[in-house]
Amino acid sequence: MMTPERIHPALWRATQLAKGAARNLPTGHASLSAELPDGGWPLGSLIELLTPHPGVGEIRLLRPALAQLETRRPIALVQPPHEPHIASWMSWRLDPRQLLWVAPQKPVDTLWxxxxxxxxxxxxxxxxxxxxxxxxxxxxxxLAAQASDLLFIAIRPANAAQNATPAPLRLALAPAPGGLSVHILKRRGPVCDTPLYVGLEPGALTPSSLRHAPLDRRLPALPAAGRTTPALAA
Structure with missing residues (x-):
């Protein structure tokens, strides 16, 4: 009998995690990777992280994956709730010069x-x-993400879980002692009823990481919709 995967790589059995259908980036967390299709964060795809409030550990969850990116490729932060803390990024052994901080004034500009x-x-x-x-x-x-090879994360409030999403992967995060409780709300595979625990490294700040650090590369004022920002031009 022909398996769904042999008919088309985007097909999978509902009782099994999808395999070989997407490019991925290892999460750096064994317990989480074991529950994700292809064992990692899918690239070129919308991933949703739902949090009860900002700062529960969502960036520390992503830190191992971000550390694997090519250093010449920027990490864009669009409309973060707070100014990026450079000392923390340095303590995570991430180069703050990679950061591209984008702070649009209006929601429509954020989407654009x-x-x-x-x-x-x-x-x-x-x-x-x-x-x-x-x-x-x-x-x-x-759809725009599917034509790319980047790691695309949308951080949204926890109550967004009540609404449908086109994201193939949606996780709900909640603080837990020493880490996070992660509930996989949607994935290409069977329903995951039980939240899993993901331990996180503490964001310890050392004296060397507290020295003067380069400021975020904040973009100039966002141009009118339809015009390409010079800092993003190829």
Missing amino acids: ATEQILKNGSCGALICWLPHVRPESLRRLH
Whole structure:
């Protein structure tokens, strides 16, 4: 009998995790990787992380994956709730010169900037904070991501779990002692009813990491929609 995977790589049995259907980046967390299709974060795809509030450990969860990116490719942070803390990035052994901080003034500009970064393809990762977004806008971003090879993370509030999503992978994060409780709400595979525990390294700051650090590379004022930002031009 022919298996679903042999008919088309995007098909899989509902009782099994999808295999070989996407490029991926190892998560650096064995317990999490074991529950994800292909054992890692899918590249060129929308991934949603839902949090009860900013700062529960979502960036530390992503740190091992970000550390694997090519150093010449920027890590774009679009509309983070707080200014990136450079000393923390340095303590995680991530080069703060890779950071591309984008802070649009309006939600529509946030979506536009995110889509332009996805289409440009020069970044290795894009993390955007989307407290309020329409389903059709998410679909548009997911389609743009599929033409790229970057790690695309959308961080959204926990109550977004009540709404449908085009994201093939959606995780709900909650703080836990020494790490995170991770509930896989959606994946290419069987339903995951039980949250799993992911331990996180403490973000310890050393004297060397507290010395003067380069500031974030914040983009100049966002141009009118439809024009390409010079900093993102190929």
